[in-house]
Amino acid sequence: xxxxxxxAAAMLAGATLAAQPSSAQDITLEFVVWNYALDTIQDNVxxxxxxNPGIKVNVTDYTWPDYQDSLVLRFxxxxxxxxLYGGQDWLPAWASAGWIAPLDKIVPEAMxxxxxxxxxxxxxxxxxxxxxxYGLPYYADTISFLYNxxxxxxxxxxxxxxxxxxxxxxxxxxxxxxxRPIVYEYNQELxxxxxxxxxxxxxxxxxxxxxxxxxxxxxxxxxxxxxLEWLRDAFEKELVQPENHESNIITTMNTxxxxxTIVYNYVLAAMNNKAEQPLAGQFSLAPMPGEAHSxxxxxxxxxxxxxxxxxPERAEAAWKFVEFMAGQPYDVAKxxxxxxxxxxxxxxxxxxxxxxxxxxxxVDMDVLSNQIENARAGTWTEWTAVWSAFFRPLLASAMVxxxxxxxxxxxxxxRWNTLREQxxxx
Numbered sequence: 001x002x003x004x005x006x007x008a009a010a011m012l013a014g015a016t017l018a019a020q021p022s023s024a025q026d027i028t029l030e031f032v033v034w035n036y037a038l039d040t041i042q043d044n045v046x047x048x049x050x051x052n053p054g055i056k057v058n059v060t061d062y063t064w065p066d067y068q069d070s071l072v073l074r075f076x077x078x079x080x081x082x083x084l085y086g087g088q089d090w091l092p093a094w095a096s097a098g099w100i101a102p103l104d105k106i107v108p109e110a111m112x113x114x115x116x117x118x119x120x121x122x123x124x125x126x127x128x129x130x131x132x133x134y135g136l137p138y139y140a141d142t143i144s145f146l147y148n149x150x151x152x153x154x155x156x157x158x159x160x161x162x163x164x165x166x167x168x169x170x171x172x173x174x175x176x177x178x179x180r181p182i183v184y185e186y187n188q189e190l191x192x193x194x195x196x197x198x199x200x201x202x203x204x205x206x207x208x209x210x211x212x213x214x215x216x217x218x219x220x221x222x223x224x225x226x227x228l229e230w231l232r233d234a235f236e237k238e239l240v241q242p243e244n245h246e247s248n249i250i251t252t253m254n255t256x257x258x259x260x261t262i263v264y265n266y267v268l269a270a271m272n273n274k275a276e277q278p279l280a281g282q283f284s285l286a287p288m289p290g291e292a293h294s295x296x297x298x299x300x301x302x303x304x305x306x307x308x309x310x311x312p313e314r315a316e317a318a319w320k321f322v323e324f325m326a327g328q329p330y331d332v333a334k335x336x337x338x339x340x341x342x343x344x345x346x347x348x349x350x351x352x353x354x355x356x357x358x359x360x361x362x363v364d365m366d367v368l369s370n371q372i373e374n375a376r377a378g379t380w381t382e383w384t385a386v387w388s389a390f391f392r393p394l395l396a397s398a399m400v401x402x403x404x405x406x407x408x409x410x411x412x413x414x415r416w417n418t419l420r421e422q423x424x425x426x
Contacts, residue, residue, distance in 0.1 A: 027317045028056040032084040035061040037340060044332050048324045055317045075099040082318045086135050086303035088126035092382045095129040101309035102132035106319050122297030123345025125377035135301030136326035137345030141264050142297045142375045143199035150282045151259045159286045163230050166289055170239040173259055183252050183261040186242035188396040194388045196262050197395060199296035201227050202376050203288030209379050213420055215413035225409050231399045254279045269341030272362035285367050297375030299345045302326050383419040390415050
């Protein structure tokens with residue numbers, strides 16, 4: 001009988017047995033993370049250690065801005081690292097360099113197939129490189145269009161379906177006395193400044209690149225080109241209140257002086273936190289405006305280093321840890337969701353009663369489920385991160401009229417295509 005035809009429970013049981021450390025000696029795994037909610041991370045580690053005598057886990061954390069560079073230094077310096085937080089934007093470079101290992105190197109392929117089958121499509125794409133799965137989701141989310149439902153009701157405004165609807169609604173609110181109805185995270189230093197732009201383009205049903213990874217966003221009829229024109233128009237009409245960080249958006253939206261914003265879903269959870277925010281309960285999720293109503297989804301994940309995968313004993317222990325953190329029945333992912341409002345890539349949690357009750361306090365779960373189903377992954381290559389750092393200042397300048405949309409898009413496309421050729425010739 002093929003392994004892929006075995007019941008999921010049987011495969012899970014078999015994989016768990018296979019993951020038992022083969023030696024009675026203690027193994028200490030080095031686990032590297034960014035420093036979000038370290039108390040929860042440490043408590044999850046404690047629970048793992050209690051359930052798995054003989055395996056210890058040492059946690060090393062870095063700040064988010066320093067994380068990628070710190071990991072690269074560890075890889076290049078040979079610092080012992082077993083399990084780590086990975087990201088969709090780093091995966092192509094890390095995998096192609098041989099720093100992290102595909103999971104089928106340490107566990108049966110049938111096990112990976114089972115877990116992959118329960119991931120959101122964008123999350124599976126983000127943990128996959130050259131058709132191999134490199135991790136299991138720690139956190140997955142979508143970028144969302146949010147609105148103040150009471151403000152829209154007060155002014156008899158329907159929830160916008162298109163970006164033209166957003167303009168019309170914002171102009172109506174401005175005419176009624178609201179200074180800048182749209183709050184926008186405007187910070188060219190942040191990768192999510194570009195991600196939010198992609199999410200809006202996906203709402204229009206557009207793509208920035210063709211199937212051969214050629215840049216096409218500099219064509220005037222392309223949805224990305226059109227949306228940058230829309231953003232420039234909105235800034236020029238003074239419909240947009242720029243904020244340099246999502247944390248500021250939480251408090252700014254809670255002043256009641258703004259109606260719309262575009263951020264991660266966990267920001268919605270914070271905006272609707274009744275213990276901390278004065279207007280909590282007024283904010284809602286809507287499908288991203290545009291013909292497609294799609295958006296950008298992304299995943300951060302647990303990965304195993306290549307050096308650990310080459311050591312059978314450490315590899316078994318590392319997989320046991322990854323499975324505890326991100327495998328069925330998804331208890332740790334569920335904890336992050338319920339206690340912190342963090343999104344997840346494991347679709348069964350959308351139907352989990354505890355998750356639905358906790359998240360129902362701040363989001364319409366049916367709207368969110370539809371958004372997750374429609375969300376798309378980004379285009380991640382070995383050069384995407386380098387190019388994004390070049391393109392974000394162009395986006396920022398074009399939005400506020402410092403350069404033309406044409407210049408921003410042409411310069412960005414030229415740089416993308418140059419990097420594409422350079423990496424192709426390596």
